[in-house]
Amino acid sequence: MPLNRRHIRISAAIALVALAVFVILWIGARTELARGMVARAITDSIGLPAKIESLELGFFPSPTAEIGGLTIAQPPGFGDEPFLTVDRLRLSVPWGRVFSRNTLNSVDISDATARLIVGSDGDANWSKIGGTSPPTSSPTAEDHTDWLVRSFDLQRGMIDYRDLGSNAHWQLAGIGLTVQDLAPATEFPLDLRLAGVFEPNTIHYAMKGRGRLDPDAGKYEASALDIRGWAGGDPLPLAGVELTGALERATYESGSGKAALAGGHFKLAGIPGTFDGEFDLDEPALVATLRVKTEPFAPRVPAVSFGRALPVTTDPAAFESLQVAFVAQLRDGGLALDPLSGRLDDTNFEGRIVPGRRIVRASLDRIDLNRYVPPTDKTLPKKKATLEAVVAELATYDLDAELHIGEARISGVNVRDLLIRVERDGEHTP
Numbered sequence: 001m002p003l004n005r006r007h008i009r010i011s012a013a014i015a016l017v018a019l020a021v022f023v024i025l026w027i028g029a030r031t032e033l034a035r036g037m038v039a040r041a042i043t044d045s046i047g048l049p050a051k052i053e054s055l056e057l058g059f060f061p062s063p064t065a066e067i068g069g070l071t072i073a074q075p076p077g078f079g080d081e082p083f084l085t086v087d088r089l090r091l092s093v094p095w096g097r098v099f100s101r102n103t104l105n106s107v108d109i110s111d112a113t114a115r116l117i118v119g120s121d122g123d124a125n126w127s128k129i130g131g132t133s134p135p136t137s138s139p140t141a142e143d144h145t146d147w148l149v150r151s152f153d154l155q156r157g158m159i160d161y162r163d164l165g166s167n168a169h170w171q172l173a174g175i176g177l178t179v180q181d182l183a184p185a186t187e188f189p190l191d192l193r194l195a196g197v198f199e200p201n202t203i204h205y206a207m208k209g210r211g212r213l214d215p216d217a218g219k220y221e222a223s224a225l226d227i228r229g230w231a232g233g234d235p236l237p238l239a240g241v242e243l244t245g246a247l248e249r250a251t252y253e254s255g256s257g258k259a260a261l262a263g264g265h266f267k268l269a270g271i272p273g274t275f276d277g278e279f280d281l282d283e284p285a286l287v288a289t290l291r292v293k294t295e296p297f298a299p300r301v302p303a304v305s306f307g308r309a310l311p312v313t314t315d316p317a318a319f320e321s322l323q324v325a326f327v328a329q330l331r332d333g334g335l336a337l338d339p340l341s342g343r344l345d346d347t348n349f350e351g352r353i354v355p356g357r358r359i360v361r362a363s364l365d366r367i368d369l370n371r372y373v374p375p376t377d378k379t380l381p382k383k384k385a386t387l388e389a390v391v392a393e394l395a396t397y398d399l400d401a402e403l404h405i406g407e408a409r410i411s412g413v414n415v416r417d418l419l420i421r422v423e424r425d426g427e428h429t430p
Contacts, residue, residue, distance in 0.1 A: 038067065047130045048083060049073040062105055066090045075128035078117045083125060087111035102147040113158040120164045149182040163286070166333025172196045174204075185214045190222060205229030205243075218254035225250065227266075241269035241305045257282025261290075269305040271297050277328075288330040296323040296343075315371035321345055326353075345371075358424060360401040368409040400424050 035055050042050040053069025070086040092105040117125045157175030162168070176193035190211035196203040209225035225247040232240030248263025257280060264275040277290035299322040303310045310319050324342035328335060338352035340362075351362030405418040 042070070042072070046072060047128065048075060062092050062094055064090060064092045074115070074117075075125050077119065077123075078125045081115055082113075083115055085113050104149045106151040106153070107149055108153050108155075109157070110155045112154065112156075113160065116159060116161045118163040118165065122165065147183065150180070152177070152179040152182050154178075163333065168286070168333050170196065179211065182213070184216065185212070187212050187223075190225075201231060202240075203229060203231045209247075220252045220254070222250045223248065231268075243268045252281075269302045271302050286330060288328070290328040291326075292328065293325040294323055294342075296321050298322075311372075312375060313372050314375045318345065318371040358399050360399050360403075362402075363404040364406065366407040366409075367405060370409065370411060398424055 035052050038055055039050045039052050042052075050070065050072045052067050052071075054067070056066045056068075058064040058066070067089040068087065070084070070089055071082045072084040074081065074083045086109060088108070088110045090106070090108040092107075094103060094105050115125075119125075154175060154177040157173075157177070159172040159175070161170050161172075172194050174193070174195040176191075178191040179188055181188050187210050190207070190209050192207045194205055196205075205227060206229065207222075207225050207227050210223045212221045212223070214220070227243070227245045227247060229243045230240050231243060243266060245264065245266035247261060247265075250259070250261050252259040259279040259281060261275065261277045266273055266275060271294055273292060273294035275290060275292045277288065279289075280287040299319050300310050313319065322342065322344050324340070326337040326340040328337055334354070334356055336352060336354045338354075339350060340352055341348075341350040343349070347364050347367040349362050349364045351360065353360050399422055401420075401422040403420040405420070406416065408415045408418045
């Protein structure tokens, strides 16, 4: 019995010491000294000045650390707004790995904003991230690959991107990301939700699929993605348009700064099609190539969805079928659809479009223009009247357009090598 009592006293003493340690740590974490130590550790790791407003520790049911009001400053020359702000960051560690940094029960982040800036000289602020102290020895496999995050959850994240050279600006907001069993070179389930603001347009999308990270090789991948979303803003109507689709694979290589999309399928405002593309994120301004091809579709209903109804025509069957294929190229902040090809009803066409400058250049093999003019109770209009009606309709779109037609049928007459020119100042010449 005395021995048992001694064991009980020893156990009680250990418990009291442990409780005292927990209390000291719990109280100490709330001091300015502790917050400064954590901020300095983040500064040394990131290479940019950091500060935090609050720090709390918890121990039950597992050790946790919660940081509030984390702010990481911009590198010099990129303005006064912080590079990163995080309202709340909570880390949970299993008791068995409390002294190890390679396993986390959970990482919870809320209300985080990253401000990405490309300077007028092409230098990016995120290129300044990095620790100040070089490694003392070559990294081993254990240093890089032996880690696991059992649960990662991001709520209300935001990315604000500005290119000072091209004046490009866009935002991804309301970002939500949920990942289970996150580990290097291992597939994991991925659930991503986001909203975006691109000048006058707004998007909301949700994506589910599989992800894979390989930080050692600098390779990141998402696959078997299911996409559902909505887009709105000028020129779309108030209700916006829906988009559904799937993507076989999206990849990014940090060494080259190259990203790629492969095996994409979509249905946008009832228009079905496919897409793939490449992106160069290592250039001073974003460089992108996106290839899109639609299946044949009836364009009248989608045209209404996009805020520009097609005109009533003499032939009710006009605008019955449209199929389009184009390459969207983003260079120096400007977007061009070049080349562009397709088929409208019985007419094959090819050309290019520069949306920002409203430039349209197209060549058509043959077309019966009488089908596309406004209806009339009289006999078919004369050739000049038909041409004037076509040009007047094109002029309503405020375009700088040039159309070459191999053979046009006008009021029963076939005209070869026809050129129609429409200028944005209202002058037009058939």
